[in-house]
Amino acid sequence: MADVNDLSSDNAVYRTLLESTKAIPWKIDWASKRFTYIGPQIEALLGWQPESWISVEDWAARMHPDDREGVLNFCVAQSQAGLDHEADYRALTKDNGHVWIRDVVHVVRNAEGGPEALVGFMFDISERKKTEEKLLALQKELEALSFKDGLTNIANRRRFNASLELEWESARNNGQPLSVLMFDIDFFKQYNDLYGHIKGDRCLTDIAQTLNLALDGPRDLVARFGGEEFVVLLPQADATVALKVAQRCERLIKKQAIAHAQSPHGQRLTVSIGVGTVVPRSHLLPSDFIEAVDQQLYAAKRNGRNRIEVAPVAV
Numbered sequence: 090m091a092d093v094n095d096l097s098s099d100n101a102v103y104r105t106l107l108e109s110t111k112a113i114p115w116k117i118d119w120a121s122k123r124f125t126y127i128g129p130q131i132e133a134l135l136g137w138q139p140e141s142w143i144s145v146e147d148w149a150a151r152m153h154p155d156d157r158e159g160v161l162n163f164c165v166a167q168s169q170a171g172l173d174h175e176a177d178y179r180a181l182t183k184d185n186g187h188v189w190i191r192d193v194v195h196v197v198r199n200a201e202g203g204p205e206a207l208v209g210f211m212f213d214i215s216e217r218k219k220t221e222e223k224l225l226a227l228q229k230e231l232e233a234l235s236f237k238d239g240l241t242n243i244a245n246r247r248r249f250n251a252s253l254e255l256e257w258e259s260a261r262n263n264g265q266p267l268s269v270l271m272f273d274i275d276f277f278k279q280y281n282d283l284y285g286h287i288k289g290d291r292c293l294t295d296i297a298q299t300l301n302l303a304l305d306g307p308r309d310l311v312a313r314f315g316g317e318e319f320v321v322l323l324p325q326a327d328a329t330v331a332l333k334v335a336q337r338c339e340r341l342i343k344k345q346a347i348a349h350a351q352s353p354h355g356q357r358l359t360v361s362i363g364v365g366t367v368v369p370r371s372h373l374l375p376s377d378f379i380e381a382v383d384q385q386l387y388a389a390k391r392n393g394r395n396r397i398e399v400a401p402v403a404v
């Protein structure tokens with residue numbers, strides 16, 4: 090049976106071990122900044138022959154320009170401080186591609202404690218990076234989806250609430266007004282009963298798109314508030330602007346002329362609209378303001394539907 094201590098005197102075994110791993114071993118002399126060794130596996134991974142790795146300049150030159158400065162500064166600083174470290178970067182391949190590498194570096198110190206040599210292993214982490222990138226993209230997609238209404242593709246109520254919070258803050262800091270329009274489709278239960286849910290769904294999508302088209306402010310937002318209710322956020326809009334936008338929305342929906350045989354308003358689909366404008370002060374809560382606009386929407390319903398009701402400006 091082999092004595093493990095034999096290894097200490099067997100350089101050939103060490104070399105075989107080092108050169109049969111997937112990780113690529115290397116060694117750099119600190120004083121001259123030259124490679125004294127690099128595993129032959131480097132050629133299979135990057136295409137550059139082992140003999141072509143002469144100094145740290147070759148290492149830096151074969152690094153993606155976007156990674157170069159940061160990685161170089163970090164590795165030099167860590168090495169000078171005598172600290173083991175690792176760095177991820179894109180190593181350039183001979184055929185103009187790149188491979189993500191994790192370089193794990195050990196600093197060999199001299200008797201005075203300063204760096205004498207650097208030894209390390211380069212690991213190919215391309216697969217891991219690909220998975221990370223996929224996960225990141227997926228996470229972004231999920232984030233976007235969690236703010237979107239699944240049926241109409243416009244913003245959902247969560248997104249509206251988040252935007253309202255931000256715009257409220259901004260309006261309060263700048264002493265500016267902010268307006269909200271709330272929409273509810275009239276007699277939509279009858280619409281569904283008469284034409285079926287699929288047509289009902291299509292109708293909701295059409296109305297969402299029409300409202301979207303009616304907005305022209307860069308920060309204006311239309312969201313589905315729930316069932317057949319929509320809400321429009323108009324940052325920096327005063328009461329005059331808010332009423333104008335509400336009337337434009339109403340006009341565009343009328344122009345769409347969606348048939349609704351049971352509607353008393355010309356047998357066309359109509360909406361009721363509540364409008365509110367606020368100049369936020371410290372004691373006012375966004376939820377109270379939304380409640381006030383909602384009251385106007387109910388007033389529009391009570392007063393016969395197919396109409397706009399406007400709340401007094403809240404301050």
Ligand SMILES: Nc1nc2c(ncn2[C@@H]2O[C@H](COP(=O)(O)OP(=O)(O)OP(=O)(O)O)[C@@H](O)[C@H]2O)c(=O)[nH]1
Pocket residue numbers: 240273274275276277278279281285286287288289290293315316317390394
């Ligand atoms: N097709 C479809 N219908 C929906 C959806 N969400 C809510 N509704 C319907 O919207 C209708 C709302 O009914 P009500 O709250 O009675 O309102 P309404 O019939 O419009 O009456 P008024 O608002 O008073 O004019 C219900 O029939 C719901 O089923 C949806 O995603 N798709």
